[in-house]
Amino acid sequence: xxxxxxxxxxxxxxxxxxxxxxxxxxxxxxxxxxxxxxxxxxxxxxxxxxxxxxxxxxxxxxxxxxxxxxxxxxxxxxxxxxxxxxxxxxxxxxxxxxxxxxxxxxxxxxxxxxxxxxxxxxxxxxxxxxxxxxxxxxxxxxxxxxxxxxxxxxxxxxxxxxxxxxxxxxxxxxxxxxxxxxxxxxxxxxxxxxxxxxxxxxxxxxxxxxxxxxxxxxxxxxxxxxxxxxxxxxxxxxxxxxxxxxxxxxxxxxxxxxxxxxxxxxxxxxxxxxxxxxxxxxxxxxxxxxxxxxxxxxxxxxxxxxxxxxxxxxxxxxxxxxxxxxxxxxxxxxxxxxxxxxxxxxxxxxxxxxxxxxxxxxxxxxxxxxxxxxxxxxxxxxxxxxxxxxxxxxxxxxxxxxxxxxxxxxxxxxxxxxxxxxxxxxxxxxxxxxxxxxxxxxxxxxxxxxxxxxxxxxxxxxxxxxxxxxxxxxxxxxxxxxxxxxxxxxxxxxxxxxxxx
Amino acid sequence: xxxxxxxxxxxxxxxxxxxxxxxxxxxxxxxxxxxxxxxxxxxxxxxxxxxxxxxxxxxxxxxxxxxxxxxxxxxxxxxxxxxxxxxxxxxxxxxxxxxxxxxxxxxxxxxxxxxxxxxxxxxxxxxxxxxxxxxxxxxxxxxxxxxxxxxxxxxxxxxxxxxxxxxxxxxxxxxxxxxxxxxxxxxxxxxxxxxxxxxxxxxxxxxxxxxxxxxxxxxxxxxxxxxxxxxxxxxxxxxxxxxxxxxxxxxxxxxxxxxxxxxxxxxxxxxxxxxxxxxxxxxxxxxxxxxxxxxxxxxxxxxxxxxxxxxxxxxxxxxxxxxxxxxxxxxxxxxx
Numbered sequence: 001x002x003x004x005x006x007x008x009x010x011x012x013x014x015x016x017x018x019x020x021x022x023x024x025x026x027x028x029x030x031x032x033x034x035x036x037x038x039x040x041x042x043x044x045x046x047x048x049x050x051x052x053x054x055x056x057x058x059x060x061x062x063x064x065x066x067x068x069x070x071x072x073x074x075x076x077x078x079x080x081x082x083x084x085x086x087x088x089x090x091x092x093x094x095x096x097x098x099x100x101x102x103x104x105x106x107x108x109x110x111x112x113x114x115x116x117x118x119x120x121x122x123x124x125x126x127x128x129x130x131x132x133x134x135x136x137x138x139x140x141x142x143x144x145x146x147x148x149x150x151x152x153x154x155x156x157x158x159x160x161x162x163x164x165x166x167x168x169x170x171x172x173x174x175x176x177x178x179x180x181x182x183x184x185x186x187x188x189x190x191x192x193x194x195x196x197x198x199x200x201x202x203x204x205x206x207x208x209x210x211x212x213x214x215x216x217x218x219x220x221x222x223x224x225x226x227x228x229x230x231x232x233x234x235x236x237x238x239x240x241x242x243x244x245x246x247x248x249x250x251x252x253x254x255x256x257x258x259x260x261x262x263x264x265x266x267x268x269x270x271x272x273x274x275x276x277x278x279x280x281x282x283x284x285x286x287x288x289x290x291x292x293x294x295x296x297x298x299x300x301x302x303x304x305x306x307x308x309x310x311x312x313x314x315x316x317x318x319x320x321x322x323x324x325x326x327x328x329x330x331x332x333x334x335x336x337x338x339x340x341x342x343x344x345x346x347x348x349x350x351x352x353x354x355x356x357x358x359x360x361x362x363x364x365x366x367x368x369x370x371x372x373x374x375x376x377x378x379x380x381x382x383x384x385x386x387x388x389x390x391x392x393x394x395x396x397x398x399x400x401x402x403x404x405x406x407x408x409x410x411x412x413x414x415x416x417x418x419x420x421x422x423x424x425x426x427x428x429x430x431x432x433x434x435x436x437x438x439x440x441x442x443x444x445x446x447x448x449x450x451x452x453x454x455x456x457x458x459x460x461x462x463x464x465x466x467x468x469x470x471x472x473x474x475x476x477x478x479x480x481x482x483x484x485x486x487x488x489x490x491x492x493x494x495x496x497x498x499x500x501x
Numbered sequence: 502x503x504x505x506x507x508x509x510x511x512x513x514x515x516x517x518x519x520x521x522x523x524x525x526x527x528x529x530x531x532x533x534x535x536x537x538x539x540x541x542x543x544x545x546x547x548x549x550x551x552x553x554x555x556x557x558x559x560x561x562x563x564x565x566x567x568x569x570x571x572x573x574x575x576x577x578x579x580x581x582x583x584x585x586x587x588x589x590x591x592x593x594x595x596x597x598x599x600x601x602x603x604x605x606x607x608x609x610x611x612x613x614x615x616x617x618x619x620x621x622x623x624x625x626x627x628x629x630x631x632x633x634x635x636x637x638x639x640x641x642x643x644x645x646x647x648x649x650x651x652x653x654x655x656x657x658x659x660x661x662x663x664x665x666x667x668x669x670x671x672x673x674x675x676x677x678x679x680x681x682x683x684x685x686x687x688x689x690x691x692x693x694x695x696x697x698x699x700x701x702x703x704x705x706x707x708x709x710x711x712x713x714x715x716x717x718x719x720x721x722x723x724x725x726x727x728x729x730x731x732x733x734x735x736x737x738x739x740x741x742x743x744x745x746x747x748x749x750x751x752x753x754x755x756x757x758x759x760x761x762x763x764x765x766x767x768x769x770x771x772x773x774x775x776x777x778x779x780x781x782x783x784x785x786x787x788x789x790x791x792x793x794x795x796x797x798x799x800x801x802x803x804x805x806x807x808x809x810x811x812x813x814x815x816x817x818x819x820x821x822x823x824x825x826x827x828x829x830x831x832x833x834x835x836x837x
Contacts (some may be wrong), residue, residue: 173657325717345702346706348702348706348773349708357716358715367694367695368694
C-alpha cells in the first residue's frame with residue numbers, strides 16, 4: 001500500500017494569461033482529515049477541479065495509491081475513487097433519496113431495468129455508515145433539511161467507494177447542530193480509512209477536525225503541517241502573507257438616542273415574541289443558532305415577510321413597514337445574508353446595482369441622470385474600495401467581497417439611518433472582512449444604528465457593543481459589552497436555552 | 502491592460518453587430534441573385550411595410566422577455582384590436598379617433614389582465630396566464646365578429662386604414678414604419694433612461710433582490726404586460742390598413758415572429774437582457790428573408806425552414822459571444 005492515497009507533484013494549471021496554480025504539491029494520507037485553507041482566489045477551487053478531473057493541468061503529476069494517473073474528465077476521477085461534495089449541493093429536490101444517491105450511476109437487473117430493491121438497500125447502507133439510518137430512502141430530498149441533504153450527497157460518494165472525499169465549504173449553510181453531526185460523520189469516514197480533504201474558511205472547524213492542514217496563497221503551496229502544532233495566528237499569517245494585527249478593528253462610537261424599537265413582534269410558527277431596542281452609535285449583534293429566528297426578525301421588521309402582531313417604532317414614532325419599499329423610506333437598510341439571491345442583480349452593472357434601492361435620487365425630470373449616476377458610482381468605488389475594472393462591469397464578475405461592498409454602497413445611497421447587516425462577512429476573505437468591519441465602524445461614528453446578525457461568535461464578540469441572543473423565536477438574553485457575561489460561553493448557553501446567572 | 506481592453510472591445514463590437522452583418526450578407530446575396538428585383542426602392546419599402554406589425558408586437562414582447570417572461574397572447578390581442586374596429590364600424594361608428602382609441606384600450610386591457618393574473622394569482626410563469634388569455638382573446642374575437650371576416654373597403658373609415666396603408670415622400674416610405682421608428686425611439690429612452698425601464702431589467706435579472714431593494718416587482722411586471730397589450734393595440738390598428746379586413750385567421754405566426762425577432766436581436770429567455778435596436782434588426786432580418794425568398798418564388802415551406810434555422814444560428818452566435826466575452830475578461834484580469 002502506498003503512503004499517500006492521493007499525491008500531487010509540481011502541478012501547474014494555466015488559463016489564458018493567468019496561472020491559477022503554480023508548482024502545487026500536496027500529499028494526502030489514507031484515513032486522515034486534511035484541511036485546506038486559503039483566501040478567495042488562492043487556488044483552492046482550481047486544486048479541487050484538478051483533483052476531480054474538471055481541469056486538466058498543463059504540467060505535473062497526479063498519483064492515486066502510488067500509481068501515476070491523468071484525468072481527462074470527471075468520470076475518470078470518480079472511477080479512480082475521488083469524490084467531491086460541493087458547497088452548492090447537487091441534489092434534485094423532487095427526486096427521492098435513492099435516485100439522488102445513484103445519480104449518474106445505475107444498478108440493473110439482468111433484464112436491463114433498474115434494480116430498485118438493491119439500490120434502496122445500498123443507499124440505506126451508505127446512510128447507515130454515515131450515522132443516519134433513520135433517513136428513509138423513499139423520501140423526496142427536498143423535504144430533508146440542509147444537513148441531511150448533504151448526507152445524501154456524501155452517501156453518493158460513499159456508495160462509489162471513494163478513497164478521497166473532498167468537501168468544499170461543507171458547513172457554510174448548516175446550523176450549529178448540523179455542523180456537529182457532520183463532524184461526527186466525517187470522523188466516522190476517517191475511521192473507515194477514507195481520506196478527507198476538508199476545505200473551509202472557518203479556522204475553529206479546522207482546529208477541531210483536521211489532522212493536518214495545507215495553506216495555499218496565490219495559487220501556490222505555502223505550508224503543510226500537523227494541526228496539533230499549529231496556532232491560529234500562524235495560520236492566518238500564512239494565509240494572508242502578512243500578520244493581521246487585529247481581525248476585528250473595533251472602534252467605539254457614542255451611544256445616541258433609541259432609533260429602533262420593536263415590541264412583541266410575532267409571526268406564526270416563526271417569531272413568538274420579540275422585543276428589543278437599538279440605539280444610534282452602537283453595533284447591536286444578534287446571536288443564536290441557525291433557525292433561532294434572527295433573520296426572520298429582520299425580514300419581518302423590514303416588511304419582507306408578513307407579521308401577525310407587534311409594533312415597530314422608528315425614532316419614537318410608530319411605523320408600519322408593510323413592504324421593503326416603505327421600510328426603506330422609513331430609513332432602514334437591510335443587507336441580506338443571501339447576497340446573490342436577494343442582494344444583487346448579478347446580470348446588471350455595478351453602477352445600476354448601486355442605485356437599485358433609490359433610483360428617485362438619480363432622476364432629472366422623467367429621465368435618469370446618467371452623469372450623476374456615474375459620478376456617484378466613482379465615489380462609491382473609491383470610498384468603499386470596490387475592485388472593479390469599471391462601473392459598467394457586470395456584478396457577476398466581481399469577487400464575493402467586492403459584491404458585498406456593492407450591496408453596502410447600494411444602502412449608503414439610500415441615506416438609511418438603521419443598517420441591518422445579516423451575516424455580512426459570510427463567504428468573503430479576511431481582507432474584505434476587515435473592510436466591511438471598517439464600514440460598520442464608520443456608520444457608527446456617524447451616529448447611525450447598526451444591527452448585525454452573525455453566526456460567528458468571534459465576530460459578535462469582536463465587533464458588537466451589545467448582543468441579543470435568540471432561541472426559538474424569542475429573545476433569550478441581552479448582554480452588554482461591559483458585562484461579565486460578554487463571552488462565548490454565556491452566549492452559547494443562552495442560545496441553547498440555559499439561563500445566565 | 503489597455504491593449505487587451507481595446508482588442509476585446511473590437512471583438513465585442515463585431516459580435517454585437519452579428520445580426521447586422523448577417524443582414525448585410527443577405528442583402529448582398531439577394532442583390533446578386535435577384536438582379537433588378539430585390540434592390541429596388543419599391544421592394545425595400547415593401548419590406549419595411551411587411552415588418553411593421555411584427556416590429557410593433559415585438560417591442561412589447563421584448564419587455565416580457567427581459568423580465569424572463571413571455572407574452573403568448575400577442576397575436577390574437579392584435580387581431581382583437583382589428584376586430585374591435587370592424588365590429589364598431591358595423592355598428593355605425595366611423596369616427597377614426599374613437600375607433601383607434603377603443604381598439605387600443607381593448608388590447609391594453611387584455612395586457613393588464615395578463616399581468617394581473619400572473620402577478621396576483623402567483624401563477625408559476627406568464628406562459629400560463631398568457632397562454633390561457635390567448636385562447637380567451639381568440640374566442641372573444643370570434644364571438645364579437647360572429648366568426649365572420651369583416652371587410653374595411655369603402656366603409657368610410659379610410660382615416661383609420663391610412664395608418665397601415667399610406668406612404669409618404671416620392672419614394673413611398675410607409676407611414677406605419679414611421680410609427681415603428683417613433684415607438685422604437687420611445688422604447689430606447691424608456692428602457693435606458695428611465696427608472697422604470699432600468700427596473701424592468703433588474704426585476705428580470707433578480708426579482709427577489711429587486712423586491713428587497715424596495716422595487717415593487719409585481720407592479721413592474723403588471724406594467725410590462727400592459728405595455729405589451731398596448732403595443733398589440735397599435736399593431737392591430739396598423740393591421741386594419743395592411744389587411745383591409747378583420748380576420749381572426751391571420752394571427753397565426755404573429756407570436757412566434759415577435760419572439761424570433763427578439764431572440765435574434767439578443768434577448769434571452771433567462772431575462773435581464775435584450776435591446777430594442779437588436780429587436781429591430783431581428784424583425785428586419787426575418788422580413789428580408791421572407792421577402793427575398795418570396796422573390797425566388799419559394800413557398801411558405803422553405804421560408805419556415807430558413808427562418809427556423811436563422812433563429813438557431815442567431816442564438817448559437819449569442820452563446821459563443823457569451824463565451825468569448827468571458828474569455829476576454831479572463832485575459833484582461835490576467836494581464837492586470
